Amino acid sequence: MDNVTKGSLHCINCHFNFDIEEGVSIFGLKLDHKEERIKEIKAENEWTSTANDLQSHINFAMSSSKKGKQIIDYIEAFDENSMNRRKVLDIGSGWGCFQAWQFASRGYDVTATEICPEFIFASDKVVKECYFERVITDCTVLPFKDQSFDIVFCKETLHHINDPKSLLDEIWRVCSPNGLIIIKEPCVSSLLKLFITKINRAARIGITHHFRTSKEYMETITDITSNPVISRESFTKDFRFIRYIPFSDFINNLSIIILGSDFEVFGIKRTDYKPEVQVNREIIPININELNLAQIKYYRDDLIPEVLKLFY
DSSP states (O other): OOOOOEEEETTTTOOOOEEETEEEEEEEEGGGHHHHHHHHHHHHIIIIISSSSSSHHHHHHHHHHHHHHHHHHHHHHHSSTTTGOOEEEEEEETTHHHHHEEEEEETEEEEEEEOOOOHHHTHHHHHHOOEEEEEEEGGGGEEEEEOOOEEEEEEOOOOOOOHHHHHHHHHHHHHEEEEEEEEEEEHHHHHHTHHHHHOOOOHHHOOOOOOOOOOHHHHHHHEEEEEEEEEETTTTTTOOGGGTTHHHHHHHHHHHHHHHEEEEEEEEEEOOOOOOSOOOOEEEEOOOGOOOOOHHHIIIIIHHHHHHGGOO
């Protein structure tokens, strides 16, 4: 069947029509979180276009690309069922959807989801290089059937959610039996958590950050995964000068204690878990006419073409 680039989808449950524009399915925002989500979308766009220069974004893309390839390599060697898991959901894909693109370039059937419409629409050049599905949606009310995906990948999204359990329950719901759940999050130390809100630049422009320790995340992640494999990397690992300092391993380990770490979990979906609360799935469609077209142009014309040069 040919890909649909423009049209609409009708939901028989909520009776809303949801637009399809440029091949992107545009769903909606959770009704009881509407104002919070709209504020987040606007702040994320402002942060991406003004808080960091172009080179900073390119450096971030290079680092993410290297790590993304390592993650896929690890997935493919995880267990005896690894190569049978081909259907991937990428939650919180970010501008350009590069992790989704990396999965797709390795032959996976990928769906990228993101709440910021501008981020998804800006990925058109990436999709032309290697196709994957793109969906604009609130990640706490994913528009997919139960057990739809073999791999659910969620990177740096939980800390934007006030109640992380609501997202983790959705991850568990859409993941297939024996499916693989991968969660990557920046975690703060107990010490840093005491004052980080006072030094957080992103929060000043309205981006929602709920800083948590790795212990706090594990209390809920272990509910939905069995025998999770956990790794931690210090925030200082990418500082080049650290490599040339004596006792660099000691410094990195100390920084984990004082500051926190990038926290990564791989685990098979638990089949004996049941969400405690029935989710309110009322949503309101996103209005395509309210998109920040100037922001999309910045991503498409300035940012993403420069990043794509890294891959060719």
